[in-house]
Amino acid sequence: ALYSNPAGLVKHEYDFVIVGAGTAGNVIANRLSADSNVSVLLVEAGGNDAGLPALQIPFTASTVLSNASLIWNYTTSPQKALNGRVIAYQRGRVLGGSSSINFMFYTRGSRDDFDRFADVTGDSGWSWGSIFPYMLKIENFTTPVDHHNTSGQFNPSIHGDRGPLRPTLPGFPSSLDQRVLATTKVDPERFPFNLDVNSGNTIGMTWVQSTTGNGVRSSSATGYLHPILGRPNLDVLIDTQATRVLQTGSRGSIPIVRGVELANGVSGPRVTVHAHHEVILCAGAVNTPQLMLLSGIGNKHDLASLGISTVIHSPGVGQNLQDHPLLASAWSVNSNDTLDGISRNATLAGEILEQWETSKTGPFVDTGGNLFAWLRLPSIFSGKRDPSAGPTSAHVEIIPANEFISFSGDPTPANGSYVSIITGVISPASRGSVTLRSANPFDTPVIDPGFFTNELDVAAMVGAIRTSSALLETGPWKDLAARPFGLLENATTDAELAEYARNSASSFWHPTGTVKMGTSSDEMAVLDSKLRVKGAEGLRVVDASVFPFIPASHPQAPIYAIAERAADIIRSQLYERVGE
Numbered sequence: 137a138l139y140s141n142p143a144g145l146v147k148h149e150y151d152f153v154i155v156g157a158g159t160a161g162n163v164i165a166n167r168l169s170a171d172s173n174v175s176v177l178l179v180e181a182g183g184n185d186a187g188l189p190a191l192q193i194p195f196t197a198s199t200v201l202s203n204a205s206l207i208w209n210y211t212t213s214p215q216k217a218l219n220g221r222v223i224a225y226q227r228g229r230v231l232g233g234s235s236s237i238n239f240m241f242y243t244r245g246s247r248d249d250f251d252r253f254a255d256v257t258g259d260s261g262w263s264w265g266s267i268f269p270y271m272l273k274i275e276n277f278t279t280p281v282d283h284h285n286t287s288g289q290f291n292p293s294i295h296g297d298r299g300p301l302r303p304t305l306p307g308f309p310s311s312l313d314q315r316v317l318a319t320t321k322v323d324p325e326r327f328p329f330n331l332d333v334n335s336g337n338t339i340g341m342t343w344v345q346s347t348t349g350n351g352v353r354s355s356s357a358t359g360y361l362h363p364i365l366g367r368p369n370l371d372v373l374i375d376t377q378a379t380r381v382l383q384t385g386s387r388g389s390i391p392i393v394r395g396v397e398l399a400n401g402v403s404g405p406r407v408t409v410h411a412h413h414e415v416i417l418c419a420g421a422v423n424t425p426q427l428m429l430l431s432g433i434g435n436k437h438d439l440a441s442l443g444i445s446t447v448i449h450s451p452g453v454g455q456n457l458q459d460h461p462l463l464a465s466a467w468s469v470n471s472n473d474t475l476d477g478i479s480r481n482a483t484l485a486g487e488i489l490e491q492w493e494t495s496k497t498g499p500f501v502d503t504g505g506n507l508f509a510w511l512r513l514p515s516i517f518s519g520k521r522d523p524s525a526g527p528t529s530a531h532v533e534i535i536p537a538n539e540f541i542s543f544s545g546d547p548t549p550a551n552g553s554y555v556s557i558i559t560g561v562i563s564p565a566s567r568g569s570v571t572l573r574s575a576n577p578f579d580t581p582v583i584d585p586g587f588f589t590n591e592l593d594v595a596a597m598v599g600a601i602r603t604s605s606a607l608l609e610t611g612p613w614k615d616l617a618a619r620p621f622g623l624l625e626n627a628t629t630d631a632e633l634a635e636y637a638r639n640s641a642s643s644f645w646h647p648t649g650t651v652k653m654g655t656s657s658d659e660m661a662v663l664d665s666k667l668r669v670k671g672a673e674g675l676r677v678v679d680a681s682v683f684p685f686i687p688a689s690h691p692q693a694p695i696y697a698i699a700e701r702a703a704d705i706i707r708s709q710l711y712e713r714v715g716e
């Protein structure tokens with residue numbers, strides 16, 4: 137049943153209590169409750185996503201980021217290497233979590249990313265080869281809405297056709313598509329074509345795959361949760377925040393943590409629920425460490441300074457935050473075929489919306505660029521420690537878009553036509569943290585992604601901007617006569633481009649790594665390789681926090697995949713336990 141107030145819960149004991157109905161949480165809830173003998177409570181701080189068009193239209197996804205009722209409204213701490221700027225740091229706060237508000241790029245990460253997870257955890261189950269079946273299990277790869285011929289645009293043999301999620305290819309052509317493809321022919325050394333970046337080798341220019349099957353957002357809520365809301369063994373509690381996990385006993389010196397304290401507001405009554413087997417934290421890379429710290433699981437010195445008594449001293453909780461810095465640069469172009477008109481002309485936007493509403497076709501079915509590139513820039517790292525996982529992982533990302541795009545809040549200029557290129561540092565060397573501001577669970581945590589604190593990331597971003605300019609100078613783009621726009625106009629030397637990046641970069645909103653898994657000898661690894669909290673019984677974490685390194689990828693597909701494996705691990709351990 138669906139509840140919206142903890143006071144209304146009929147039961148207070150379940151086999152599993154899952155905190156966070158986001159990307160990973162809904163996978164776990166779905167797979168565990170598939171066994172009708174297993175009872176599951178899924179708790180979500182946000183509300184219901186169902187029937188909200190703002191969440192469904194791919195093209196206008198960014199407008200959700202100003203809808204305070206669907207997000208956590210976080211900002212970063214002042215970023216010293218971004219000249220002290222504070223960056224908006226959005227997370228989804230609604231069924232589906234960030235999969236309900238993200239930009240829907242669907243990328244699995246690289247073979248080297250996953251093989252590195254296996255290496256650093258000593259668990260071959262995280263290797264690319266072992267995780268690949270879960271990648272297939274996630275998907276029902278869907279024909280694009282315009283039914284165009286997709287041969288040469290992806291490799292169907294490496295995709296699934298029975299999973300809950302609906303990735304697809306672009307469903308509306310962009311006039312940039314042919315230019316991008318032609319670039320891969322005239323300059324294949326710099327811009328090689330990659331038939332399918334979801335093969336394990338991510339390098340090259342490729343067609344975007346996105347979770348927009350049938351022209352609407354496909355999220356963990358639409359794919360994994362709504363179809364199973366009728367299961368009698370699953371209760372879903374929305375508009376309710378977990379404020380602490382609670383120690384419910386001990387086994388020798390090991391605390392048993394099978395309680396969760398819930399509240400639906402700062403002054404709402406606290407309600408406690410218990411798990412017979414496990415509490416599973418799926419609150420994301422910001423809120424999972426926050427909740428652990430609030431519960432006394434963290435660095436004992438930091439906890440003491442906030443008056444929180446330590447249940448488990450685990451210095452890695454909240455550390456190792458990794459994210460991808462993003463920068464949107466615009467060039468003015470000689471073209472009358474860009475999408476800039478949509479944001480300037482309400483009548484045109486209304487017509488396109490009507491087309492989407494009536495037939496789920498037209499420009500609104502896609503998220504932005506139709507092709508993008510992941511590239512390696514080895515010269516930047518020569519003689520330095522390359523932060524990427526290996527040759528199949530990119531250093532930088534380049535997404536050309538046929539319109540003016542700004543992540544700094546700048547509106548589309550009143551005149552002119554624009555091409556934007558979004559660049560990202562996709563194997564960053566910088567590290568940050570999530571810490572508590574206070575012991576109040578309703579206080580915002582301190583989020584410090586540490587953007588550009590490692591100079592290698594600035595150099596990579598400068599390299600990505602230079603590569604973008606080079607792209608626009610190749611033959612297929614020449615007639616556009618692209619001219620740098622805005623702050624980019626006055627940045628030509630490496631030092632000026634670095635300063636431009638420091639003044640303009642923001643986040644891809646891919647925080648990961650804050651509750652990392654690892655070996656028993658790694659003191660900073662909070663979890664063992666089966667995602668159990670070390671030093672506790674009954675507590676596990678499954679979400680973006682668990683990655684020891686950020687995948688060189690948009691992270692939703694890797695998160696779905698690790699959640700699928702985690703569900704299998706939990707089920708097998710449950711049956712072992714039941715069999716004991």
Ligand SMILES: Cc1cc2nc3c(=O)[nH]c(=O)nc-3n(C[C@H](O)[C@H](O)[C@H](O)COP(=O)(O)OP(=O)(O)OC[C@H]3O[C@@H](n4cnc5c(N)ncnc54)[C@H](O)[C@@H]3O)c2cc1C
Nearest residue numbers: 156158159160181233234238239240241378420680690692
């Ligand atoms: C704007 C934006 C664009 C993005 N674009 C892309 C993209 O194009 N492609 C891609 O692959 N990735 C993208 N991402 C990243 C991706 O969506 C996230 O990495 C991923 O969804 C995180 O999954 P998760 O399970 O770790 O957390 P989430 O999906 O964020 O789930 C956490 C859930 O826990 C809930 N919660 C938190 N604290 C509590 C609490 N105390 N009690 C109860 N519930 C709680 C939250 O409300 C949320 O629903 C984007 C993210 C954002 C924000």
